[in-house]
Amino acid sequence: MAFLFLPFLIILSIIAFIDLRSFRIPDPLVVVLFGLGALKMVLEGSYASSLSGFLALFGFFFLLHLFFPKGMGFGDVKLAGSIGLFLGLWLGVLSAFLAFISGGLVGVVLVVLRKKTLKDPLPFGPFLALGALLGLFFGERILSWYFGMFFP
Known part of the structure; x- marks a missing residue:
């Protein structure tokens, strides 16, 4: 299914740049990702894996949105x-x-550099896109390494 990777990455990139500029994730682009x-x-x-992935990420991000509505927008929920x-x-x-690791690191650096406050x-969205990119290309290796530490 490698032929689907390029449109997936292009749409993710567009979403990341739009979110960076406007703090918005356009629904039509998320619908395209969902369709892909x-x-x-x-x-x-x-x-099983795809539906579980959808439910796990949507559910987790939905709970974050419910408990921290100013910290996590519903566009992030749909994107996840x-x-x-x-x-x-x-x-x-x-x-x-x-995504959480990279977002946290960037957030800390921006606060330390006094570019942002807490x-x-x-x-x-850009961190979700980065996490998806890393997961797509390096995820199998990362998971093999991680689980290999516990189940050699």
Whole structure:
């Protein structure tokens, strides 16, 4: 399904740049990502992993949005769910983890450099896109390394 990777990455890049500039994630672009994930799921027959990835990421980000509505927008919720559908459960969870790590690191650096304060918003879409990119290309290796530490 490699032919779906390029449109997935292009749409993610567009979303990241729009979110950086406007703190908005356009629904039509998320719908395209969702469609790409659904197509990949059907072509691969990966229904369980894809649907689990969607539910896990959408559910987790939805809870974050409920408890921290000013910290996590609903666009991030929909984007995370679409990424989970495309990548499946384990790569989706890994991509979200990598998004939080990279977003946290950038946030800390911006605060230390006095470019932002702890109260300033930071768009999360670019970090979700980065996490998805890393998960797509390096996720299998990262997960093999990680699980290999516990189950040699």
